[in-house]
Amino acid sequence: MKTRKKLIRINKTTKITRPEIKNINNYRVIFIKSNSPLLSIQSYIFNGFIRETRDDVGVNHLLEHVLANAYKKCKKFNCFEYLTQLGIEYNASTSDNILNYYTFGLNSDVDKMLDYITKITVTPIFNNKLVNREKQAVHNEVLAWMDNSKYKLHNRVAKLFYNLEGLQYSLDAEQQIKNLKKFNSKNLQEYYSKNYNNNNTLFIVSGNYNKQKIIEGFKSRLSYKPKQEKIDYNNIKCFTNLKTTEFLKNEKLNGTQIYLSFPTRLKYNSKELIVLKLAKDVLNYYFFQILRIKNKLVYSTQLSLDVNVCGSSIDLYVNTKNENLLKVLKLLKYIINYYKKNKLSKEEIEPFKKQFLVKHHNTMLGPKGLANMYGKQYIYQHFLNTKILYPQTIKNIYTNITPKDIQESICKNFDFNKLVCVYSNKDKSVKFKF
Numbered sequence: 001m002k003t004r005k006k007l008i009r010i011n012k013t014t015k016i017t018r019p020e021i022k023n024i025n026n027y028r029v030i031f032i033k034s035n036s037p038l039l040s041i042q043s044y045i046f047n048g049f050i051r052e053t054r055d056d057v058g059v060n061h062l063l064e065h066v067l068a069n070a071y072k073k074c075k076k077f078n079c080f081e082y083l084t085q086l087g088i089e090y091n092a093s094t095s096d097n098i099l100n101y102y103t104f105g106l107n108s109d110v111d112k113m114l115d116y117i118t119k120i121t122v123t124p125i126f127n128n129k130l131v132n133r134e135k136q137a138v139h140n141e142v143l144a145w146m147d148n149s150k151y152k153l154h155n156r157v158a159k160l161f162y163n164l165e166g167l168q169y170s171l172d173a174e175q176q177i178k179n180l181k182k183f184n185s186k187n188l189q190e191y192y193s194k195n196y197n198n199n200n201t202l203f204i205v206s207g208n209y210n211k212q213k214i215i216e217g218f219k220s221r222l223s224y225k226p227k228q229e230k231i232d233y234n235n236i237k238c239f240t241n242l243k244t245t246e247f248l249k250n251e252k253l254n255g256t257q258i259y260l261s262f263p264t265r266l267k268y269n270s271k272e273l274i275v276l277k278l279a280k281d282v283l284n285y286y287f288f289q290i291l292r293i294k295n296k297l298v299y300s301t302q303l304s305l306d307v308n309v310c311g312s313s314i315d316l317y318v319n320t321k322n323e324n325l326l327k328v329l330k331l332l333k334y335i336i337n338y339y340k341k342n343k344l345s346k347e348e349i350e351p352f353k354k355q356f357l358v359k360h361h362n363t364m365l366g367p368k369g370l371a372n373m374y375g376k377q378y379i380y381q382h383f384l385n386t387k388i389l390y391p392q393t394i395k396n397i398y399t400n401i402t403p404k405d406i407q408e409s410i411c412k413n414f415d416f417n418k419l420v421c422v423y424s425n426k427d428k429s430v431k432f433k434f
């Protein structure tokens with residue numbers, strides 16, 4: 001007997017349209033239509049640590065906690081319960097210059113997601129009990145960070161690396177706990193009214209939806225106000241560009257922690273930044289090969305990029321035994337210099353391009369991934385006039401990167417004349433210069 005093969009079509013071919021930007025009552029709304037059964041509605045506000053001072057550092061982080069719950073339909077302002085019971089995924093985050101609120105769920109819950117996101121973003125309810133509850137949550141969150149073994153090291157690097165107070169103190173738990181005590185429902189509302197407006201706020205709707213209905217939904221919830229003033233970030237300078245190698249004594253440590261931070265002026269979404277991303281992956285591979293596999297000096301090597309409105313910083317973290325500190329520092333300098341002088345072959349960078357493609361396909365094609373990607377792109381574009389890059393464009397840039405591009409990127413961006421290096425242990429400093 002012949003068995004008939006049953007083919008199950010799990011999903012139809014994904015169709016995604018290019019984003020469309022609309023002005024609704026002077027708020028910018030980005031639409032990304034796809035045929036997914038899922039929907040993500042988000043808001044982005046261009047603010048964060050960069051706008052804060054020592055005296056109010058942490059205010060946006062606390063506001064993020066408060067706003068995420070400042071919604072009438074959440075009983076006792078418990079939006080965790082309200083949204084979880086609806087099966088809607090949600091969260092919020094605060095970075096150097098972006099606050100993000102998102103929901104992610106089934107298409108059928110579109111109205112609930114739209115109402116929640118717009119109301120917490122433009123008409124949040126400030127309530128004393130809610131503010132006090134979230135002050136406790138932030139306090140505990142900051143305490144956890146303070147007890148992280150890397151706390152002292154990161155905090156010291158931030159102080160040396162940035163020249164803006166908000167960024168210098170963005171990792172300073174002690175200062176943030178002090179400030180927390182000062183915040184209340186009234187002064188938070190004042191800060192919110194002064195700093196969150198239709199010019200630094202953006203909404204994004206990604207998935208399968210009825211566009212007309214969504215537009216009407218926004219219109220009824222976003223009240224019209226004249227376009228508010230835009231802050232000019234084009235000439236902002238956040239980095240000290242200081243060259244230093246510093247020892248930080250920490251009696252609690254059993255080994256040595258090493259942190260390197262290079263500032264660059266590379267802008268979000270620039271071609272040079274994409275090249276640097278690839279260069280970073282390649283270089284981290286060689287750090288690992290040489291430091292861990294060949295010389296048995298470390299457990300892992302963490303090389304990462306952090307992008308904000310001032311540019312991008314390159315951060316490297318490793319830890320090692322105290323007796324190997326000097327050896328590791330010398331090797332780090334040697335490896336970076338080696339790839340400044342020697343060009344890799346085409347074959348050597350190929351695997352990293354493939355790795356990028358895997359990540360790209362895995363994260364960038366769903367409604368949530370697209371909303372995350374375009375939300376950031378459009379809010380940066382508004383303030384810095386940076387480009388909008390479609391997934392295909394990003395892929396093309398990656399594919400065309402040459403070994404020469406990588407070498408030039410390492411030469412230009414891993415600049416020892418601007419390097420902040422802090423190493424920390426309970427022992428003593430070593431004689432070494434980058």
Ligand SMILES: [Zn+2]
Pocket residue numbers: 061065138141
């Ligand atoms: Zn938090």
